[in-house]
Amino acid sequence: MPGKIQITVARSAGFCPGVKNAIDKVLELAKDRQRTIYTLGPLIHNKQVIETLKEKNILSVKSSDEIKEKGAILVIRAHGIPPEEEARIRALDLEVVDATCPLVKHVQENIRDHARKGYSTIIVGDRDHAEVIGLMGYAEGRCFVVDGPEEIRKLPRLEKANIVAQTTQEGDVFLEAAEAARGICGELSVSNTICNPTRQRQKETVEFSSKSDLVIVVGGKNSANTARLFQICARLAKSAVHIEKEDELRPELFEGVSSVFITAGASTPSWMIEKVLEKARALAESRENRLLEPLSFAWKLFITGSLYTAVAASALTYVCMKLEGAPVSGALLLMAGLFAFSLHSANRAGERGTAAPDRARKLLFIKHKTASARISAVCGAAAIFLSAALGWKVFLTAAFFWAAGMIYPLKLPRGLDKFGAFPASKDIVTALGWAFICAYAPALWHGGALNKSTHLAVLFAFLLVFARSVLFGISHAHSDMIVGNENFYKAAGPRVTYLTLFSIFVLLSGILLLLKESGWRPQLSSELLTGLIYYLGLIILFFSGRIPERITAETLIDTQFILLALLARLK
Numbered sequence: 334m335p336g337k338i339q340i341t342v343a344r345s346a347g348f349c350p351g352v353k354n355a356i357d358k359v360l361e362l363a364k365d366r367q368r369t370i371y372t373l374g375p376l377i378h379n380k381q382v383i384e385t386l387k388e389k390n391i392l393s394v395k396s397s398d399e400i401k402e403k404g405a406i407l408v409i410r411a412h413g414i415p416p417e418e419e420a421r422i423r424a425l426d427l428e429v430v431d432a433t434c435p436l437v438k439h440v441q442e443n444i445r446d447h448a449r450k451g452y453s454t455i456i457v458g459d460r461d462h463a464e465v466i467g468l469m470g471y472a473e474g475r476c477f478v479v480d481g482p483e484e485i486r487k488l489p490r491l492e493k494a495n496i497v498a499q500t501t502q503e504g505d506v507f508l509e510a511a512e513a514a515r516g517i518c519g520e521l522s523v524s525n526t527i528c529n530p531t532r533q534r535q536k537e538t539v540e541f542s543s544k545s546d547l548v549i550v551v552g553g554k555n556s557a558n559t560a561r562l563f564q565i566c567a568r569l570a571k572s573a574v575h576i577e578k579e580d581e582l583r584p585e586l587f588e589g590v591s592s593v594f595i596t597a598g599a600s601t602p603s604w605m606i607e608k609v610l611e612k613a614r615a616l617a618e619s620r621e622n623r624l625l626e627p628l629s630f631a632w633k634l635f636i637t638g639s640l641y642t643a644v645a646a647s648a649l650t651y652v653c654m655k656l657e658g659a660p661v662s663g664a665l666l667l668m669a670g671l672f673a674f675s676l677h678s679a680n681r682a683g684e685r686g687t688a689a690p691d692r693a694r695k696l697l698f699i700k701h702k703t704a705s706a707r708i709s710a711v712c713g714a715a716a717i718f719l720s721a722a723l724g725w726k727v728f729l730t731a732a733f734f735w736a737a738g739m740i741y742p743l744k745l746p747r748g749l750d751k752f753g754a755f756p757a758s759k760d761i762v763t764a765l766g767w768a769f770i771c772a773y774a775p776a777l778w779h780g781g782a783l784n785k786s787t788h789l790a791v792l793f794a795f796l797l798v799f800a801r802s803v804l805f806g807i808s809h810a811h812s813d814m815i816v817g818n819e820n821f822y823k824a825a826g827p828r829v830t831y832l833t834l835f836s837i838f839v840l841l842s843g844i845l846l847l848l849k850e851s852g853w854r855p856q857l858s859s860e861l862l863t864g865l866i867y868y869l870g871l872i873i874l875f876f877s878g879r880i881p882e883r884i885t886a887e888t889l890i891d892t893q894f895i896l897l898a899l900l901a902r903l904k
């Protein structure tokens with residue numbers, strides 16, 4: 334029987350920060366405005382993403398002359414454009430949004446500053462690439478573009494020259510070109526402007542390609558940086574393939590293979606890499622064990638279909654009941670599960686990625702869209718019905734938060750659209766809903782709503798669910814799904830987000846210590862404190878950049894509630 338195939342995905346794979354920023358910018362614009370958004374050239378070299386953007390009324394034009402609407406939005410993409418072109422479009426009746434990558438701007442400034450001091454410019458790159466065309470515009474007319482050391486030798490002698498790299502250039506090619514340039518220049522300034530994300534990607538590619546049997550490079554066939562990455566892999570690996578979509582993977586590729594490395598160009602979205610990983614795993618598994626593929630798909634359905642979230646909400650309710658000293662009520666556990674399932678699946682149906690959904694999402698939210706919506710509504714109604722049986726206070730709380738949760742993702746008429754428009758609103762509203770249903774409803778039912786332990790349990794649940802929602806946001810952003818300012822991660826940025834997540838860990842530990850010191854269920858507090866180590870481990874995992882793909886990430890995040898419930902039961 335053939336051995337297990339080890340599959341490694343490049344940590345640097347997925348949109349580079351420049352591309353991610355440009356896409357986020359246009360998607361934010363598309364969300365708020367009714368007007369068509371034009372981009373000067375395709376936003377990125379990836380057919381599938383361009384198609385999805387088209388559906389959102391984001392169109393690519395070759396020139397501003399093609400735009401007939403007055404006051405339309407025109408976006409300068411991450412590659413940048415020449416300064417004369419920028420001045421020209423800014424003089425037109427258009428709203429110009431500059432999404433040039435800051436790292437490209439840095440190269441533009443480098444070229445302009447040197448050119449003003451009398452240096453000629455040598456760019457090591459592709460002369461037809463948009464970034465290079467933009468850079469040439471800053472060289473004040475004295476510019477040469479070469480593809481490597483060979484072409485440098487054909488240049489005339491230059492008194493003063495500044496040699497720079499296209500940001501996605503291969504490191505060795507640039508260094509050899511700079512060496513060759515010393516022979517034809519009186520004075521040479523060497524500016525290695527290959528951007529950091531590209532360096533990291535290339536370093537990782539070299540390291541893993543040389544020890545892998547098969548390298549899969551994912552990205553558009555017309556993407557220069559993907560083609561360059563593929564050249565490196567083809568040189569170093571036993572075998573390498575460049576694919577645009579997962580359908581291009583064939584079982585024969587995996588024959589006799591024991592290690593696979595998957596990497597991707599700067600304009601390849603993470604969801605595309607995940608699909609390729611999914612297919613590669615399926616092909617590898619079908620070679621090893623035909624049983625695992627349906628099991629893995631069933632788990633995807635369970636997670637995408639919000640069933641695991643429902644279990645997590647019931648688990649948190651159980652923990653809160655224990656914290657409050659309320660008797661455990663099966664009806665309340667069921668109500669919390671139905672409540673979370675209904676809202677989560679309704680919200681999930683509206684979540685967007687930058688491209689076609691995966692198989693589980695397609696099945697649930699496209700093929701069986703109506704059935705899914707009905708199940709979500711029926712479960713919501715069942716939750717409200719159960720809450721009514723638990724008393725009018727529980728009913729009012731459940732009805733209010735269920736209605737708020739359902740209204741939240743809707744596009745409201747003008748005037749009312751401020752509701753839910755504040756930064757981090759999604760994480761706050763979710764945490765409030767869960768805290769009231771999982772922690773406050775048991776106290777309302779049991780009659781201990783004013784107890785100190787109830788207040789602490791509500792705060793405990795709020796903080797834990799807020800952190801959960803933030804981690805979901807990070808995971809979604811990492812998977813190149815559309816994450817707006819309604820997510821804390823997007824609104825506050827990575828540094829503040831992780832600081833907040835670590836502070837929440839300290840606060841949660843503080844609450845449990847307070848309960849322990851006050852003699853209120855000290856054993857339970859100790860068990861839950863042990864459970865918080867899992868939460869700390871999750872934050873460290875995310876913080877270190879080892880964010881797993883979406884399904885694994887969501888599984889790991891929601892498991893914390895189940896773990897806490899098990900610990901609470903053991904005490």
Ligand code: SF4
Nearest residue numbers: 349351434436500528
């Ligand atoms: S490859 Fe580098 S310079 Fe180019 S857009 Fe991406 S981050 Fe910016």
